[in-house]
Amino acid sequence: ESDARGETPRHFLDIAMIEAPVLRRILDQAVRFKRAGRSASRPLAGRALALIFEKPSTRTRVSFEMAMRGLGGDVVMLSSREMQIGRGETVGDTARVLSRYVDAIMLRTDRESKLRELARHATVPVINGLTERSHPCQVMADVMTFEERHGPIAGQRVAWIGDGNNMAKSWIEAAGRFGFTLNLACPPELLPDATALDWARAQGADIRLTPDPLEAVAAVRCVVTDTWVSMGDEDAEHRHSVLAGYQVDEALMRRAAPDAIFMHCLPAHRGEEVTEGVIDGPQSVVFDEAENRLFAQQGILAWALGS
Numbered sequence: 515e516s517d518a519r520g521e522t523p524r525h526f527l528d529i530a531m532i533e534a535p536v537l538r539r540i541l542d543q544a545v546r547f548k549r550a551g552r553s554a555s556r557p558l559a560g561r562a563l564a565l566i567f568e569k570p571s572t573r574t575r576v577s578f579e580m581a582m583r584g585l586g587g588d589v590v591m592l593s594s595r596e597m598q599i600g601r602g603e604t605v606g607d608t609a610r611v612l613s614r615y616v617d618a619i620m621l622r623t624d625r626e627s628k629l630r631e632l633a634r635h636a637t638v639p640v641i642n643g644l645t646e647r648s649h650p651c652q653v654m655a656d657v658m659t660f661e662e663r664h665g666p667i668a669g670q671r672v673a674w675i676g677d678g679n680n681m682a683k684s685w686i687e688a689a690g691r692f693g694f695t696l697n698l699a700c701p702p703e704l705l706p707d708a709t710a711l712d713w714a715r716a717q718g719a720d721i722r723l724t725p726d727p728l729e730a731v732a733a734v735r736c737v738v739t740d741t742w743v744s745m746g747d748e749d750a751e752h753r754h755s756v757l758a759g760y761q762v763d764e765a766l767m768r769r770a771a772p773d774a775i776f777m778h779c780l781p782a783h784r785g786e787e788v789t790e791g792v793i794d795g796p797q798s799v800v801f802d803e804a805e806n807r808l809f810a811q812q813g814i815l816a817w818a819l820g821s
């Protein structure tokens with residue numbers, strides 16, 4: 515379906531679905547919004563965003579609300595448990611109804627198929643606020659944070675350590691779009707999405723997969739990890755045992771470039787995927803990442819809403 519102007523809405527569903535120049539434009543705009551701070555203009559005055567959560571959230575929820583309000587727009591916060599969708603109303607009908615009330619819809623869901631269905635039936639832009647398979651808004655904030663510290667990310671090296679999860683997939687797609695080298699160290703039991711790897715390599719991205727964290731971090735300017743047990747994972751014990759050798763600690767950080775930064779999308783578990791010394795130490799930029807969610811999402815909203 516298309517919108518009232520007969521155009522397909524500008525959905526933000528995955529990094530691989532957006533062309534590289536658009537992603538760059540969104541990040542440039544995000545930087546401008548950050549520089550403008552509270553004096554930013556209000557390009558989304560009179561527009562409204564619905565935020566639907568099927569899973570918990572702290573950052574995504576608050577940063578989207580403040581991002582939208584900061585641009586002059588309104589938000590409607592919805593939990594799927596309190597919607598008719600929780601009692602069996604179809605995703606398609608929900609999409610068609612919400613499209614009559616609001617100008618964009620963000621969904622955090624436990625099933626990517628629901629996001630795709632929402633986008634198929636909505637006549638307004640749909641934004642991926644995390645699925646079990648990807649988290650594109652987060653990786654936009656992460657690339658922005660990397661570039662604040664180290665300049666343009668193209669041609670630079672990043673290491674992903676641990677679970678080949680939804681964040682790993684978005685990093686892989688980002689490597690394909692932004693043209694950086696990505697070394698992933700994942701246990702053989704928790705490898706990242708093979709389709710995303712093939713896709714990013716076909717874009718020319720230099721992506722290496724190894725079981726060895728020490729090999730992955732050599733000469734990288736950024737080390738990234740994430741929780742060992744994501745929302746919806748039910749095999750916590752197994753994950754802890756296969757990921758035990760994948761903790762980002764001080765010794766591992768010393769094997770990266772001397773000016774390497776440490777990133778984590780949060781929430782974090784100190785003593786599991788990362789030591790307290792690293793996440794609370796001088797190389798950590800985790801709260802800058804969290805802050806940049808605001809501006810990256812302002813860039814995404816401004817693009818999606820065509821302003």
Ligand code: CP
Pocket residue numbers: 570571572573574575644652779780781
């Ligand atoms: N990083 C992130 O998406 O955090 P929340 O789950 O708190 O939204």
Ligand code: NVA
Pocket residue numbers: 644645646679680681740741743744745779780781
């Ligand atoms: N991989 C984590 C990211 C949380 C923001 C999860 O899906 O729970």
